Amino acid sequence: MIKHPIEPDAEPAVRLADIRLTYETKQGALLEAVHPTSLTIRAGEFTALVGPSGCGKTSLLRMIAGLTPPSGGAVSIFGQTPKEAQRHKRLGLVFQEPALLAWRSVEDNVRLGLQLNPRETHSSTNVGELIEIVGLSGFERYRPAELSGGMQQRAALARALAIDPPLLLLDEPFAALDEITREQMRYELQRLWSVSHDPRDPPRSAVFVTHSVAEAVAIADRVLVMSPRPGRIIADIPIVTPRPRRPEHEHSDRFINDTAIVRAALRSPTTPAVPLDAA
């Protein structure tokens, strides 16, 4: 079917213009969840968003995904509104919980994004190959309940990649996994990020929400640090380590130095003096 090609250099992956989010509490008070934020994420950029719990990271991601309407400002995904980006299946969502359909096999879960909104189906996607790439070969007919948490999250990643989205939106995808699996999954994600890609699209971008500094520094090109509520971006730290990155890199001076910079930003005066969970 019709794929809508994107001009490679014409538009950034994400452009946020003064978006903000305010809630009305039950008592009628206005609560500012996300302070007006402007941000540009280039095509091909892997951006991590770190910050303390409740700082509005997830809210920011949901506004980019078009799942929460901002109280003000504008969101643009490759020059389109989030709603248009949804319609053209430009967004690959992965949540903290795998959120798979319990009554479907792994294979049918991965296929789900292709099946829905069929006007935009990417016929080129080979589901079997994708399942192999995420390392679930032989488990095609298994139900989610029969898989470990890490394998479920691999299935959720495969489902997100099946529609070949130019933008991956990941909301703490490994937070619910055990530490060993979590540390390995970040390198899996680095590998999967670029697979099954339509050459007509710009290089794939990602926005990766995490509360783990090590995770952010290990996989991102750029770490954005958010302040506690009302959340706003207080630091924008480039991570220039070349790819592909390997687990051993986490012992290097450069890695330790980068994490120290991010931790310092998290501890900056605007944040309260509480120990941050830096995993």
Added chain:
Amino acid sequence: MISEPIHDLEHLEPTAGRIPLTAPDVRPLLGWIVPPLIALLIAAVAIEVWVRLADVSVWVMPRPTGVIENFFTDFGRYFHEGLKTLGVSLGGLAIGTAAATLLAAGVAHSQVLERAVLPIAIMVKVTPVVALIPLFIIWMGHGWNPKIAIAALITYFPVLINAIAGFRDVDPRMHDYFRSVDASTWEIFRHLRLPAAVPYLFASLKISVTLSLIGAVVAEFFLSGQGGLGAVIWIEQNNLRLEQVFAAVLMLTLIGVTLSTAVVVAERLFSWRLDQPVTAS
């Protein structure tokens, strides 16, 4: 591989809501069927001994052997009348379940509809609907219709309440995922809400299948002219023929067991088939 695959599926603990893909082994079932049958047999023997020793009048308590004998000698009658009761019960169940599921689908999507419908639903739920039988006879005459209407009405509300809960019991993350690929309301219903509601629908069906039988029998008490096991019980108790009353009740028990078993079997067969992919590619 990072996460070790689970090779030994045989020894996995069954997870809540998981339906086996293969036919279940029937041998363990015998362990559930044989003990109650033995208990039932002991109770029947005890009643038999009591009735014989105390010389209880046949107008108070018939001998179990007499009931069984009558049941088999007059089997054609009980079977025939049982089919009528079964027809009323199934007709009511089909109409009640279909109407309730449709309304629930609407309520699950509309808060206005929910606010309009739910208070009435609860009001009718706490009302014993069999009290409406005389009215239904006035409106629908003495045929099958008032009986089916009562059976439908009595099954309607458990299905409605459960189906609404089922259509709403969707993982909010999953709902977000559907929205993120611009799935239509119909697609969300077909691939998310409906399969999520299947366990709820079967749970309510287990309740309503016996309720529909109650509705059918009570309606037949009032409309004994058209037969059915309710009519048999009504007529025979007027004649003080308690063996026939018990034999009719025995047939009702068999129908109830058959219907309930059918729901359980249907649940196993149907629930995993519902959401097969629409296209193969």
